[in-house]
Amino acid sequence: GYVQLIINHALNGVGGCYINFLPAQRVIYLANDLATASSMGALGAAATLENSQCALNLATSSVNGSGNYLTFNLAATFKAAFQGQQNVYMAVGSIAGLASQWQQMGTWTP
Numbered sequence: 425g426y427v428q429l430i431i432n433h434a435l436n437g438v439g440g441c442y443i444n445f446l447p448a449q450r451v452i453y454l455a456n457d458l459a460t461a462s463s464m465g466a467l468g469a470a471a472t473l474e475n476s477q478c479a480l481n482l483a484t485s486s487v488n489g490s491g492n493y494l495t496f497n498l499a500a501t502f503k504a505a506f507q508g509q510q511n512v513y514m515a516v517g518s519i520a521g522l523a524s525q526w527q528q529m530g531t532w533t534p
Contacts, residue, residue, distance in 0.1 A: 425517040425518045425521075425523075428514065429498075430526075433510055433511060435513050438459045439477065441477045442459055451465070451467070452480060454473040467485055468483060468486070470483050479501045506534055509531050509533045510531065512532050
């Protein structure tokens with residue numbers, strides 16, 4: 425179904441790197457700074473999605489799935505203003521409509 429990822433100091437897409445990925449369509453969405461709209465692109469396309477916090481290189485990002493496992497390699501760079509320890513939050517949903525709650529999966533210091 426989908427994978428959502430927020431890299432920010434709090435579980436909030438505003439002022440963070442908020443990503444939504446649809447594996448079956450191989451499409452990535454990156455929310456704008458206010459998390460009110462998104463830019464989108466196809467995985468593997470010669471394109472970069474960016475907001476004031478991060479930039480995603482779609483050409484060098486990749487995905488590989490097998491059974492219940494999905495490996496998503498995201499080529500992300502962070503802007504100079506996006507400093508300090510950030511939390512990494514994830515949520516997933518199935519095609520059938522099942523969805524997880526947001527979970528903090530780690531930290532990242534750009």
